[in-house]
Amino acid sequence: MGALMMLRDFGHRLFRFPVRGSRSPVVDGADGIVRLHEGAIASPAATAAGTRHGDERGPRLLTIPGGGLDVPDDVRQACALYSDGTFLVHRPHLHSARILETQKQAHERLNVPVRPPEAVDLPRLFQAYGDSATQRLPDATGARQRLLHHIEQAAAAGASDIQMTWRGDRAEVRFQVHGYLTDVIDELHAREAEALMTTAFYLADHSDSCEKPAEAQKSSVTNRRLLPANVLALRMQFAPLGDGRHLNIRLCYAVIPGVGQTLTSLGLPGHVLRHLYTMQQRASGLKTICAPTEHGKSTTLHFWLCDLSDSRSNRLTIVSCDDPPEGLDPRILHFPVPSRAPDGRDPLDVAFETALRVAPHAVRLGECRTPWQAQKAYETANFGKLVATTLHCDQVLEIPSRYVELGIPRETAYAAHRHAGWTGQRLIPCLCRTCAERLTDVARRDERRAALLDGYRAVGIPVENILVRGLGVVGKEPCPECCHPDLRVPMPGLVRRQLVAECVRPTPELMAVLRDDMDEARRRWIAGGGTSMRLVAHGLLLEGVIGADECAEFGGSAEQIGFDLRARDAVTAGSARIAA
Structure with missing residues (x-):
């Protein structure tokens, strides 16, 4: 026994197996993966009887991995067979020959009694596997x-x-x-x-x-x-x-914490709000909001649709199809995505098809994560619907190329008439002014901050008033502003987040340039009066609202901001020459 214990401990150290009482590795025949299950390996007879080493737990689930009856994953998703013959089958598979074969195998190999299958919904099936798995846990x-x-x-x-x-x-x-x-x-x-x-x-x-x-x-x-x-x-x-x-x-x-429940409560600048209101005048087309994960794009989209409903005295049918839903509102019909769909169909496809059958004026399609979702967004917009969705990408001018990466044909992705409008946004953490320090002072003792300082100087950005995040200490005491126990920002030196955004109304002229040259398209967009998030972040940086680190991480690097500043200044210089 001592040698066995030493061998088990060696296996734990070598393979980092979690230790939990007396356990033995079992090979799950469905996928050949070695897994650990509590207790010694039981014989088929003991398994069928539902007992192991005298531990009476009633009927045992045989189709769970390590339960005694090896079945493929797709079979396990549709049925649950117990040692007393209880046979739970998902309703759509009640008469499937492949599923019923599982019962026959259990009878022949383990002498399990044959009982009529019991038709159940998926939650009951999940509960069966969940109850069996959690019974093995120590607590x-x-x-x-x-x-x-x-x-x-x-x-x-x-x-x-x-x-x-x-x-x-x-x-x-x-x-x-x-x-x-x-x-x-x-x-x-x-x-x-x-x-x-x-x-x-x-x-x-x-x-x-x-x-x-x-x-x-x-x-x-x-x-x-x-x-x-x-x-x-x-x-x-x-x-x-x-x-x-x-x-x-x-x-x-259900209700977004920390913000009001209207579009105006998000604190968007006036030009962005006007852009969003203009997009509400479109009867069809694809409205896309882009940002990395956790920068509020779903929140903005939700409030934009609610505001659209309010602007029409709540006389529009607006549908939403998300998995899972993000934010419930009585102005929007939320269609749940089923766990499984008949005939092997994508459950999201079934939910989306149902949503379109209620004759909606506007459609929210969660987030475009897959080629299927991107294709449905374009198709539905082309049907004459106003479709609103979100994308993960870095900046607003990258939206069409991101759709190409998701499988949309290039000529379709860059067709201006397919798009109602684009918005990009960031939530940038704001400095605590009580404990913030000057970048020029910190750069003398911090090489990383010195690199930031050199970058700003290289592109001609004045650095005298640029601040960096403090350590949350004033003197020898915790900062009363950013280290307050009720404050929900976990990083010392920061107090809240500022929403910044940029917006583009795609035109055929812009798309023609954007298709081949992103930098030139960006210059023309700014020359036409576009205000980028980089320029907004630059202004917040000089005002001391955000720090150098947060500006670089969320707003743009010194080089990127310098590019946009040169594009803006070229327009200003040209206007000055014309005026002269």
Whole structure:
């Protein structure tokens, strides 16, 4: 026994297997992946009887990985077979010969009684696998309570995400608030981390039927009885790491924390608001808002559609198709995406088709992440609908090239008449002026800041009044402005975020240049009166609203700002010569 224990400990150190009581590796025949399951490997007879080493737990789920009956993943997604013969089958597969073959195999190989299949919906099927998996945990109830407590904490803090990283024998939980990670909220041992991740996976009502720790999986929770009052849904991503595992939980709020509930409450400058109002006059076309992750593009799009409804005295039919939905509002019809769709169809395709059948005036298509979504956005806009969506890309003039990357033909992506308008935006963290320091002073002792200083000087930006983020200390005391316990910005030296935006109305002339030369198109756009986010960030930098680090990270590098300044100044110089 001592030699076996030493061998197990060696395997744990070599492969970083999580330790949880007495466990043995089991090969899941569905995919050949070695997984660890609690307890010794039971014989087929013991498995069929639902007992292992005298541990009576009632009927055992056989189709779960390691449960005694190896089945392919697609079969497992459609049925659940217990050792007492109970056979749960997703309704659309009730008469599938391949699914019914599972029951026959269990009877022949494990002597499982044959009972008539019971038709169930997917939530009941997910519950079956979830109950079976969490029964193996050392403290399933405690893990669930701990997870729900973290979700409550995150919602109270207005967090966008919960980040859990598990490496080796330890894991840590942090929240992401205003773009930055908080201090560690919770620390866990390996067995606690495994229990928390498994509990999170089986909390979902849209997911695979079984957890696969060696693979990337996504899931979502839309059962609001499990969630805080203001949280509409959770979107979860499970990912294996080179040295562990990571879980990201994105919180989707019914009411966006920290902002008002109107388009004007976002604090957009006047020229951007006018652009957005102009786009509401279009009866058809594709309206795109672009930004990296967590810069408020979905919020802006949501309020733009609500404002569109208000401007027509709420007499428009506006539909939304998101997975999961982000923000509920009675002015918008939200169509849920089913977990599974008949005949192997994409569930999002089914939901979107249903949404279009209610004769909408405007359509919100979540976010264009896939070629299918991009294609549907263009097709629907071409049907004579006003379609609004979001994209992940760096700047507004990159929108057509991003659509090309998603599979839209180049001539279609760069056709001006297909687009209603483009908006790009950033949420830039703002300095705490109480503890901020001058860049010129800090550069004397900090080489990284010295590089920033050299970059600004190289493009002719005056540096005397540029500030950098402080350390959250005034004298020897915590700064009363940025280290206040009620403040929701986790980075010392910062107090809030400022929304900046840029907008473009695509024209055939601009598109003709943009197709071949991004820099020249940018010069012409600015020459035509366009105000870029880089120029807005430059102004905030000189006013001391944002710091040099935040400007470089979110607004633009010194070189990029210098490019836009030269384009703007060339227009100014030309106008001066004409006036003279």
